[in-house]
Amino acid sequence: LSFFQLVELIIRPDIDSKINLNLSTKNKSYTGNEEFCVKDSYVIIRNSVLLCGVLDKALLGSGSKTNIFHILLHDYGEDAAVDAMWRLARMAPVFLSNRGFSIGIGDVRPSPALLKEKAELLKTGYKVCDEYIESLKNGQLKAQPGCTEHQTLEALILKELSAIRDHAGQACLRNLSRPSSALLKEKAELLKTGYKVCDEYIESLKNGQLKAQPGCTEHQTLEALILKELSAIRDHAGQACLRNLSRHNAPLTMAVCGSKGSFINISQMIACVGQQAISGHRPPDGFEDRSLPHFERRQKTPAAKGFVENSFYSGLTPTEFFFHTMGGREGLVDTAVKTAETGYMQRRLVKCLEDLCVNYDGTVRSSVGDIIEFTFGEDGLDPALMESTDGCVVDFKHVLEHIKNTVPYVIYLFFCVYICIDAENNSSSYRRVVLRGGEEGGKKGDRGGGEPPSTLELCKNWGQNYDTAT
Structure with a gap:
């Protein structure tokens, strides 16, 4: 069986099944030209048959409304969605146990060309x-708005060094698929270029030629410029990785399909880790005018202010390791603190809303009968059951696509009864979304989490559909 036939069997297990799923959407790797996308990232399913495209996390594992299981749940009920998920869950372990999927050190080993490109990126940055x-x-450094010249310098340097890592990642993807490619060369060139730009910023500050950005001192302007330059080095290095990785590379496969990791992780493993930022700035001078005692006082070079030019594969120097632990500690604390704060905030909000209920007259009332809202969300609609992502109750585009693919064209053209059936289906979809009396309004608000739909757009589309039906 081919991949397309397996997908059809997952959605519709036998010829007697009445499930005719229709879907046209793009996954996360989409580049353009719809079905002619060079990465085969435009998915077309007609009557449960996959015609083109690759299924990734956006269509199988996310909570989006273009998810295959979400559409099955909406169009064919809970049993159809559960059965399809069960068939996929049974097939995936069998496939992986027969084929296998592993990651090794060879997947992140850079070629000499990639190292050269990385060096050029660093030099330029x-x-x-x-x-x-x-x-x-x-x-001559112009201060940015609200910043001193030194703050502007820090921002610029941070931006430049961050770009170095991204460019190094791009160099990885360009060169890793070829055994004798220029990935290392491209990385070296990126570093060379980035470091050169940062040195020019520092020299202009020393010579008094760095113009402070509006609201910034000269030193703040310098920091901003260097940060921008070094950030670009990382971005370009990541792009270099992506351009040249083999399509069989295990980390790339995981990042593209959405199972684990990202392109920046690939860039950090192969090309360079990049600029380490603390509270959005380069590491501060905590040791009497210097970030670490290993450097000279008042030194603002990339290496002295937290830029890690090595990759995890090549290994970090002692000073780079210190800077990396600084950034990692901040990320760890942020994760712990924000989780507690947001969880406690949600608990307080739900506690305030837990006694709200939609009464049979459509009003939202508290447990003692006080009217909180005359209509839930000003439109009486459950946001969790909204079909469209643009604020409409019914996804008219999906409904029309489904009708065109399931009803023969001649019948669709000459017999308006099918159009009337379409209108009745839309009507039932609308009635399903409207909140009924006795439902808990507070928990609905907690679960939905989206803005209320545009009632004007809803009425306009509903009127157009009614005119078509009559």
């Missing part, structure tokens, strides 16, 4: 940062 520092010294 460092040069830009040096120019920022020079312009600050020369008084």
